[in-house]
């Protein structure tokens with residue numbers, strides 16, 4: 728089974744370790760929730776896993792292939808795609824061109840096919856192919872951001888705060904897609920401010936505070952013992 732093995736990873740932001748010796752394994756077909764207060768280091772972890780931020784120490788392997796400190800496109804090709812916080816789409820480009828741009832590096836026919844698959848998942852985007860991404864609603868832009876990750880046909884998706892600022896209906900729509908992707912075998916790292924949503928969907932839950940994991944285990948334990956989460960938020 729496919730897995731991402733993160734081993735003792737450290738990431739520096741300025742003069743502090745935003746991620747401090749963190750170890751975590753993501754598995755194919757599983758939703759792994761990562762919860763924690765603002766500033767805990769969750770986004771720094773995602774950016775380092777995606778190759779955008781440099782790694783200070785430790786390793787990341789995808790199915791035994793060392794990808795830490797590799798270029799973002801190498802990591803993407805190895806099967807890991809990030810949906811960074813804040814639905815960063817190319818606002819001046821059309822929906823279609825945003826998706827094609829995400830397929831850069833693939834043969835044109837392969838990219839076209841992957842883009843068609845994204846339209847299958849999100850008919851909302853198919854209806855808006857020619858629309859400028861920046862003129863869409865926040866929810867539609869978030870669908871596009873997830874669609875851009877899917878164009879790479881990733882084995883693993885890192886979803887950073889996808890629901891931020893979106894209506895409950897859109898969040899439900901996005902989470903439905905996340906669950907379906909997991910059922911089809913994609914491994915998901917789900918970072919969520921709405922902890923109750925993440926805990927309902929996740930197979931495993933982790934709590935991060937000050938760059939470290941303070942809890943790893945069954946989501947049900949965090950539901951039964953909310954103090955574990957509260958302590959992490961107070962410690963930050």
Ligand SMILES: Nc1ncnc2c1ncn2[C@@H]1O[C@H](COP(=O)(O)OP(=O)(O)OP(=O)(O)O)[C@@H](O)[C@H]1O
Pocket residue numbers: 740741745763764765766767768769770771772812
């Ligand atoms: N661009 C930056 N330059 C320097 N330090 C940063 C930068 N961005 C974040 N940090 C610091 O890195 C640490 C981890 O922040 P990070 O954004 O990874 O946390 P987070 O858990 O994702 O929180 P949030 O949900 O607010 O994004 C914090 O101390 C933060 O102040």
